[in-house]
Amino acid sequence: MRISTQSFYEQNVLAMGQQQQKLFRVQQQLATNSRFLSAGDDPVGAARALGTSQSLSEISQYATSRQRASLALSTEENALDSVTSILQNIKTLTVAAGNGTISDADRASLATAIQSAYDQLVGVANTDDGNGQYLFAGFKSGSPPFVATAGGGVQYVGDQGQRLMQVDVARQMPTSDDGRTIFQSVQGSAGYVASAAASNTGTGVFGPVSVTNATAPNYGKDFTITFSATDYTVTTKDTPPVVAATGPITPDTPISFGGVQIKFTGTPAAGDSFDVSTAQNAGTDVFAAIGELVTALRTPLTGGGAAAQAKLQNALATANVKVTNAHDNVLTVLSSVGSRRSEIDALDSGGAARKLQEEAYLSSIEDLDPYSAIAEFYQRQSSLQATQMTFAKLNSISLFNYL
Known part of the structure; x- marks a missing residue:
C-alpha cells in the first residue's frame, strides 16, 4: 500500500502532538502536585x-x-x-x-x-x-x-x-x-432580705434571717413584722394580708414565721415595722x-x-x-x-x-504520587524523543540515496 507524503507527515505530526500533550499534562501535574487538573x-x-x-x-x-x-x-x-x-x-x-x-x-x-x-x-x-x-x-x-x-x-x-x-x-x-x-x-x-421602715423610732435592730423549714406553708412569701408595746404580729403581703405569726415580745428570742426566723436586739417602739422579703422582691x-x-x-x-x-x-x-x-x-x-x-x-x-x-x-x-509522576514524565519524554528521531530519520530516506 502506498503512503503519500502528506499522510506520512500528518500522521507523524499528530502522533508527536499527542505525546507532547501527555508530557505537558504530566508536567502540569508535577507543578500543581495534583492528580487531576x-x-x-x-x-x-x-x-x-x-x-x-x-x-x-x-x-x-x-x-x-x-x-x-x-x-x-x-x-x-x-x-x-x-x-x-x-x-x-x-x-x-x-x-x-x-x-x-x-x-x-x-x-x-x-x-x-x-x-x-x-x-x-x-x-x-x-x-x-x-x-x-x-x-x-x-x-x-x-x-x-x-x-x-x-x-x-x-x-x-x-x-x-x-x-x-x-x-x-x-x-x-x-x-x-x-x-x-x-x-x-x-x-x-x-435568701430573704430584712429592712426597717424609715418611720421607726425604737432601738430594735434585726439580725440575719435564717431558714428553718423550707416546706412551711408560707415559705417564699413576703412578710411585715409590726410591733406594739408588748406584742408583735407577722403578716404576709398578700391581698388581703394573712397573719403568719403573733406573740409577746421576748428579749433574745427569735421570731419564727413562714419557715424562717429572725432575732431582734434592742427595743422596737410601738408602731415600728420591719419587712422580711425574698431577695427578688x-x-x-x-x-x-x-x-x-x-x-x-x-x-x-x-x-x-x-x-x-x-x-x-x-x-x-x-x-x-x-x-x-x-x-x-x-x-x-x-x-x-x-x-x-x-x-x-x-x-x-x-x-x-x-x-x-x-x-x-x-x-x-x-x-500526586511524585515517584510515579516523575517516572511517567521520563517515560513520556523518552517516547517523544524517540518519535522525533524516528520521524527525522524516515524523513531523510529517498530513492536518490540508492542511485
Whole structure:
C-alpha cells in the first residue's frame, strides 16, 4: 500500500502532538502536585475534593468565629472581674461603717469612698469593646446602657438581648450578657432580705434571717413584722394580708414565721415595722442599694441617740445583704463566661482535629504520587524523543540515496 507524503507527515505530526500533550499534562501535574487538573480527569475524585474543600472552609470560618467569640468573652470577663473587685471593696467599707465608735465625719468619709466606688461601677457597667459597642447593652449596643436619672440614680435603657455567634455546626454561643441580668438581678437561691421602715423610732435592730423549714406553708412569701408595746404580729403581703405569726415580745428570742426566723436586739417602739422579703422582691438593683447606703452614711447621728444608731445599723445590714446578693450574682455570670470560654477551647481542639482529618482525606484524593509522576514524565519524554528521531530519520530516506 502506498503512503503519500502528506499522510506520512500528518500522521507523524499528530502522533508527536499527542505525546507532547501527555508530557505537558504530566508536567502540569508535577507543578500543581495534583492528580487531576480538571473535573473531567476524575469526576468522582473532583466531587469528593470539592466537598472536602467546602468542609475545610466551614471549619476555618467556625475557627474565626470562635476567635471573635473568645475575644468578646475575654473583654466581658475583664469587666466583670473589675465589678467583683468594686463590690468586694464596698462590702469591706460597709463593714467598717458599722463600727459604733467612729464619728459622723468618719462615716461621711466612708460614704465618699463608697460613692467613688459607685461611680466606678457605673463606668464599668458602661464599658465598650473598643469599637463603640457597649458590652452590657444587649442588642442596643450603640449607646450606653446605664444613664443618670433626675433623682441621682441610674436607669437601664438597654434590653435583655444576647448576641449569639455560630461557633460550631450545631452550637450558637451567647457572647454577651445584658446589664439588667448582671446589675439588677439576683440568683434564685438568694435568701430573704430584712429592712426597717424609715418611720421607726425604737432601738430594735434585726439580725440575719435564717431558714428553718423550707416546706412551711408560707415559705417564699413576703412578710411585715409590726410591733406594739408588748406584742408583735407577722403578716404576709398578700391581698388581703394573712397573719403568719403573733406573740409577746421576748428579749433574745427569735421570731419564727413562714419557715424562717429572725432575732431582734434592742427595743422596737410601738408602731415600728420591719419587712422580711425574698431577695427578688426586696429590690435587686445594686446601684439603688449602694445609693441608699451612701445616704444612710451621710445622715449624722449626733443628737439622734440610740434610735438613730439602730436605724443606721439596720440600713447597713440591709445594704450589706443586697450588695452580697449582687456580688454573688456577678460571680455566677462570671462563672458562666468562664464556662463558655472553656467550651470554646474544647471546640477549638475538636475543630483542629477535624481539620487534620479533612486535610488528610483531601490529600489522599488530590495529591500526586511524585515517584510515579516523575517516572511517567521520563517515560513520556523518552517516547517523544524517540518519535522525533524516528520521524527525522524516515524523513531523510529517498530513492536518490540508492542511485
